[in-house]
Amino acid sequence: MKGKPTIYDIAKKLNITAATVSRALNNNPRISQATKELVLKTAKDMNYEPNKLALALKKGKSNNIGVVVPYINRNFFSSVIRGIEEELFPKGYNVIISQTHESAEREVDIINNLLNAQVEGIIISLAKFTKNTKHFEQVLKKNIPLIFFDRYQEMGGVSSVTIDDYQGSYDATIHLIEQGCDRIAHLTVDPTLSIYKHRLEGYQQALIDHSIPFREELVVKLKSDMEEGKRVAENLMALENPPNAIFSTSDYGALGAIKWLQTNGYKVPEDVCVVGFSNEPFTQFLDLSMSSVDQVPLEMGKMAAQVFLEQVNDGNNVKIEKKVVLSPSLIIRQSSTKK
């Protein structure tokens, strides 16, 4: 009487067995129409709802999927998660989220935990310091779809959804060139990480395509942070032949640069054009709105979810490896528009 009703409660009430109830509820053709209707009606009357845990145990499917990000409250990540949730909720999946705090160790713990929880798939943006991918091997061994997004590492059997960082960077640089800039600085974060490496390459190729010489001293590595951006801008403008454009792989760095330029007598965009990367929400609210490369996070999340769905439904044991590359979208605003 107390607690949720089970199929046994329904069976007892109708004087049939639980097996019949189960079949009736699952619309098994071997059950008579009359019984089906009776069971369905009784189930509704008793407010019956299947126990997902029992089902999960029996079927070996939990209906849960794990999503792992460095920090949930970064706009990019929370937007990706939003996309994932919106795609997966209608299909009956629950989204479990965990944060690595950029720690590779914690990432290992999380993966183990998710495996114990019997998730049916894992969608992850790697912690910055993850070099080793051993903890992912068991995921693959169990044939659980594993999908990297944004940050990834090459690994057999893993799918990924990323943006074309090269293209985004190329487009941004071309845009600056078209604005008449020919001394374009590039602020990077860590060129050993693939995404930043690709951005650097896109920048370089754009220069080459417009016969603009590449100058080593215009490429600066810094943390993604406003203060660093200020410092770097100061150094750059002190060069003998200072830049007339700054393309930063981080909106925060770009913001710092703009602030330093403005408080030191430079006009943006007239003297120096600036473009950032990520299209953080704040970029559009600045008095001088900032151009930036949008990483289409919502789409990325939806796409990652779709890749997961394809793989989880695909019963055959063939390991699929799907690489989706989305096109970023350059948002041109005031900071790079000399009209």
Next chain:
Amino acid sequence: MKGKPTIYDIAKKLNITAATVSRALNNNPRISQATKELVLKTAKDMNYEPNKLALALKKGKSNNIGVVVPYINRNFFSSVIRGIEEELFPKGYNVIISQTHESAEREVDIINNLLNAQVEGIIISLAKFTKNTKHFEQVLKKNIPLIFFDRYQEMGGVSSVTIDDYQGSYDATIHLIEQGCDRIAHLTVDPTLSIYKHRLEGYQQALIDHSIPFREELVVKLKSDMEEGKRVAENLMALENPPNAIFSTSDYGALGAIKWLQTNGYKVPEDVCVVGFSNEPFTQFLDLSMSSVDQVPLEMGKMAAQVFLEQVNDGNNVKIEKKVVLSPSLIIRQSSTKK
């Protein structure tokens, strides 16, 4: 051989029963030291990990908790979720997130879904349009801790974690008065929602405490959006006796107001001081940084998680109703500092 090893596999290998293995793993005093060590070692060798679904089914505890918000990618909500996750992950709980999109219907679906998934607790910020609370009754009936945060409705048996909206609003208004403002406009969103009602009350009380007459025409209702903020600022400044301060319950409204003021010859903060609410990330990056009331989302999340832990551990069937009210924190920046 294939798939995860179970206690049966361990038992077979050691020629004992699964019951003994289970007891050994759980450090049951009735098991001899020798057997315990043997089992533990074998388990480790075989890479055994308990199947959480089986455990969950047996114990009726899923180790999952549901968190429900309108949209995940709003800074406030994603920060609260971060707090929740950080508090609960170390305790072995998995956080399942869902979004209502501010739809009461979807909220009902989500609650049902979470109940079927046998979550051990639900932490939720109500959809804006939720009036009816019937869907929460089954949650309470099953003795599943239910915790509202930020947006709530009175309901027996439910705990809540909120900020003191009244206090935040009172503090902000007092701050404006101390800056010498005596004609303070108040931008609200929907005074039928409790949080906005409290903010209005705090504003009013601050006026009363400083003998400033309340003027109906200075209280304006608008959507939380920059364009609306501009429109409203224009109307306000057209009044016979226009305000010299604007306190908005939304940062977006405040931003719009500032933009309109600046482009129409008013100086902020000299002519009009402005304070927002929520401390959205962009507020600190504006050229004229914006004062705002911080809703301490991280703390709120952690506190909600703690309330959940208290209640879930508390075995006795007494329904606890805990109301936690956190103090918001007024962040004073340039938009309201006449120095």
Next chain:
DNA sequence: TTATATAATGTAATCGATTACACAATTCTA
């Protein structure tokens, strides 16, 4: 009319753990 499909339902094993109860072997008590 008898053999044979076919339809509708029941029996019991299963998923992977936990645990009440039973039982044998050993140790203790008087």
Next chain:
DNA sequence: TAGAATTGTGTAATCGATTACATTATATAA
């Protein structure tokens, strides 16, 4: 040294579903 207590394991039920394999009753075929 018989009976009681203790120790260490085994047996089997349980959580709530699904499902392979009966089994029975009815319909159809020859």
